[in-house]
Amino acid sequence: MSDVTFPAGRSFDFTAIGRLCVDLNANEINRPMEETMSFTKYVGGSPANITIGMSRLGLRTAFIGKIADDAMGRFITGYLEKNGIDTANVVTDKTGAVTGLAFTEIKSPTDCSILMYRDNAADLKLSPSEVNEELIAGSSVLLISGTALAASPSREAVFLALDYARKHGTTVVFDIDYRPYTWKSAEETAVYYNLAAEKCDIIIGTREEFDMMERFEPNPERSDLFTAAKWFNYSTGIVIIKHGKEGSIAYTRDGAEHRAKSYPAKVVKTFGAGDSYAAGFLYGILSGWSIERSMEYGSAAACIVISSHSCSDAMPTAEQVDTYIERCNRGEITAN
Amino acid sequence: MSDVTFPAGRSFDFTAIGRLCVDLNANEINRPMEETMSFTKYVGGSPANITIGMSRLGLRTAFIGKIADDAMGRFITGYLEKNGIDTANVVTDKTGAVTGLAFTEIKSPTDCSILMYRDNAADLKLSPSEVNEELIAGSSVLLISGTALAASPSREAVFLALDYARKHGTTVVFDIDYRPYTWKSAEETAVYYNLAAEKCDIIIGTREEFDMMERFEPNPERSDLFTAAKWFNYSTGIVIIKHGKEGSIAYTRDGAEHRAKSYPAKVVKTFGAGDSYAAGFLYGILSGWSIERSMEYGSAAACIVISSHSCSDAMPTAEQVDTYIERCNRGEITAN
Amino acid sequence: MSDVTFPAGRSFDFTAIGRLCVDLNANEINRPMEETMSFTKYVGGSPANITIGMSRLGLRTAFIGKIADDAMGRFITGYLEKNGIDTANVVTDKTGAVTGLAFTEIKSPTDCSILMYRDNAADLKLSPSEVNEELIAGSSVLLISGTALAASPSREAVFLALDYARKHGTTVVFDIDYRPYTWKSAEETAVYYNLAAEKCDIIIGTREEFDMMERFEPNPERSDLFTAAKWFNYSTGIVIIKHGKEGSIAYTRDGAEHRAKSYPAKVVKTFGAGDSYAAGFLYGILSGWSIERSMEYGSAAACIVISSHSCSDAMPTAEQVDTYIERCNRGEITAN
């Protein structure tokens, strides 16, 4: 796979920087949150979920982030460590910031929403001086998540991490992960997302997320090819544009367009689909698989997560993904 | 009871203004919150709890407050209404504020702590123009809670409510309820607490809370008599100073000092003790009882709440309090 | 004069708390500021001007305030000291605040405007712990200026100063001095102005300023009598309501209404008229003169200031006021 290469001989296969938060998932589902009585606590946040996924799939992983100095923060670090993720660069905030929260409401498998607590969130307090150059130099992949660009000083920490990655030849993956409520304006978002994307090797986002990034560069027909082509002028090798139920398309620098089949699932909720897809896909290409096979693997991993109650806690092992694919191939799993 | 009188012929016995929030109580108790797996959701906030208590005891109650425009906010209003509290003056924030949260951690019956989410809290967005003069004119009692003084515009809303109450002869109860994390400085707190207390008929607080109010007026021996005497120069008739396990003392304008016996309880946690005490005590004096009998009633109501998992949801009816007192008197209840 | 009395035997006749700033007066007048080439620098701010006026009239004066740690701040302190004002309680900000500025534009004697710089102003950083109780206890009069109520912590400093003044029997004068640009909302302003006014012996303001204070207490006919009567329920003895060119009216607790004749002037600009009026009037009543004579004296002092280029620097001595009155009486001065 020549579109993107990965440096060998590094201590870690995968390091992510960004959001660490707590999901509070409604225990009573298929009803509005007003009528929910209790919630179960999980580690959350896109880059956290992806890293947990990568670790479960057997890779050597680390995280760069910031947690609140409280029980929620300690819960997060403890969970990462239990999952084999190196947390030496997960620092503790000392300014009184809190852990970001996501209360999830599952009205039906297709009608899910999230109530976010992002004011004074600890993860956005990560500062440039807390970004460890050696760790980035010692990782094959650095994953950045767009949410971490939403505010200072986390925004500057991510730009510095990107700089370190370019300097040391670490391959950079950009998970766009656009959450409007943490941003001051769509204009501001577009400017920083574009600045960051210029320095990334793989960019993954939904069609709507790329639309937002094209605010100052009209693409009236919302052409995926136009969108992808821009980034191939920079260092990008793969652009994945997700079209929801219609599946994802991967564009590569050589001009090719890659699609993969998807798998059926008994859907409980849609949360976490993107994170498990990213973990599965990245695992594939890090393993040297074709883009198509990697996409299928991501798709199967996503099916497993959306069939269960949590995101992070449901991230599958390689064995679980393999089994799921086999069962699908045998026709044992059908959609709800 | 001539120390404080209550206007007759009003539509409501009791109206409170201030904090409305959500408590998330750990389901797995006697462990640190890091190890808690799930939480149960209750309505919370001192003035909310007291109002629910008053309503359960059979009084006609109303609330002036502000909720977030989300599922948490709708849950609060729904719960107040189910408890017979008039919510015509509970307005909905339109600025994107969130519901204040209190995660409770119960490590042991005597080692409890709270993890608060107060950034961008909807209750502190209540503005003066949202304070209904007619409602205050139509209530026998207005209860204000000190937490509502912590930030603008809620602070100004409370001062305006106090002004309306004085104008219409509504009796004012001040529950000090000092929560340092919502204030910019102890100096600021002391100034506004004193300004508010000057306009109140009954003041209820802990010794530590009165210490904080005396920041600019030294009382080196922390004399309760000195503390209470100051307020009798204004319109105050009763000052209750709470000394934790050593019990409370009520000082009255006539120079008397009142103490009451307390009851035993099988304590689960200490949260909510003050709120149920306030509800029981105020119910008593509104009923024309002696201060001592009112204090005992408050004490019994508090025992019921600290013996159960929640605060608001455990607020007792008059029948429950009476039964509790009878059982204690028969020696059927002993402390843990 | 029994409406308001002044404690005797104090070290200072007059102490003011509040705004200290710099006026930059256009040297080229009768043109818009766009065409102004240069500005002359003066000390400014209502309470500063009044204190300078009182000192020029021969009283023993002091100031409680905060200045920026820069050349502008040092200029202010130096000027106050040159004018015989005690500056032991003028403290220096250490947070990087700046000196408030007022650029004055004089298009014509009746068309004057001000361009204010009030962001991050040092005077609004005065904190309660910087208010010296002994100084207030040692002054006959404390003057507070409404602008100092516009933001924390200056607002709390003023409320604490009021508390000290009541405690020690110091007579309090409230110069309303409402400047909308420093306030968040008119609601907020009304609440704090009313809270402060309850504790003052003399209140001086324009009809428009009292209208603002009556935001929650309708006075649809804008009756001066209604306005003044409210404050006589508190400790106030004199309420002066200014009606611009139609002159001022002083209301006293005994129900009387006092008006005084005014003097002609060759007007250069209208700035500073209120400050010099206040200084002259207060000098009169502190001297035991009748309200009418005091008002006339204030009026003459105002004429002197509006006939000159500056505010602070033009504040007259008693000799200058006496001479002005004599010359008017001899018909030597006529209006422009």
Place this chain on the structure above:
Amino acid sequence: MSDVTFPAGRSFDFTAIGRLCVDLNANEINRPMEETMSFTKYVGGSPANITIGMSRLGLRTAFIGKIADDAMGRFITGYLEKNGIDTANVVTDKTGAVTGLAFTEIKSPTDCSILMYRDNAADLKLSPSEVNEELIAGSSVLLISGTALAASPSREAVFLALDYARKHGTTVVFDIDYRPYTWKSAEETAVYYNLAAEKCDIIIGTREEFDMMERFEPNPERSDLFTAAKWFNYSTGIVIIKHGKEGSIAYTRDGAEHRAKSYPAKVVKTFGAGDSYAAGFLYGILSGWSIERSMEYGSAAACIVISSHSCSDAMPTAEQVDTYIERCNRGEITAN
């Protein structure tokens, strides 16, 4: 001159984006500002000064910026227009922002300081949607000034302007112009300065400014060559590093190092030296002169400005610079 080229056939030779403010220069010099009595008003701000300089030298110029909606703002626009600068993209703030101020204090020709007013400054409110792509596409040169990167939304506006310039082949000049008081931290500054510099063709700064940019990339010997070399990996063609009295050095992509002789001057103050130098130098290279000749021209322009009272108003015409050089060459001008 092949290090940097300039597109031909554009409507404007030079467009700047960024700070527009007002300088208030002490009329009484050689004394501390405390003793200054009056100030003269000039247009100020580095990019404004440079643009005025370019216009005086005969180039076709435009400005992209934001002014306060007051007399100061109108004064700025009026002055730019009088100097032949296109102001169609100088927009007026509607949020109540003020014009940034710089009070200059001249204690001696070598001891000058500035008292800045930058809180709520209108120039930092420029937003991306106010950046005109066509203007940038129609200009040979875009100059950005580092101060405009200090805060949102001006920071994003500059990054968008850089994007437009790269897209349309407009040559970009970066005047570092680092003013610490407008930034939150040196870390934040370094990150954004580096991000911007990557997209610039000519970078001009002092040794100290480049030190700040190298915060995360140690250059312990403060080597100019190391500093310059970094930028030649991007699109930069010329890096000018200023060493104060020891003169400036221009590094070019071809590895060469250029120095130029300087001229004597009767120095009144040092303000404005950098801006006039930049204008003179850029005029030279836009005219196709050698780097050395351009540097000498900048040096002569700077001498003229530091010999006079103002910055903007003293920017010389080409005739004035030529005359100055000739007089220096004839020995008619000597240093003070």
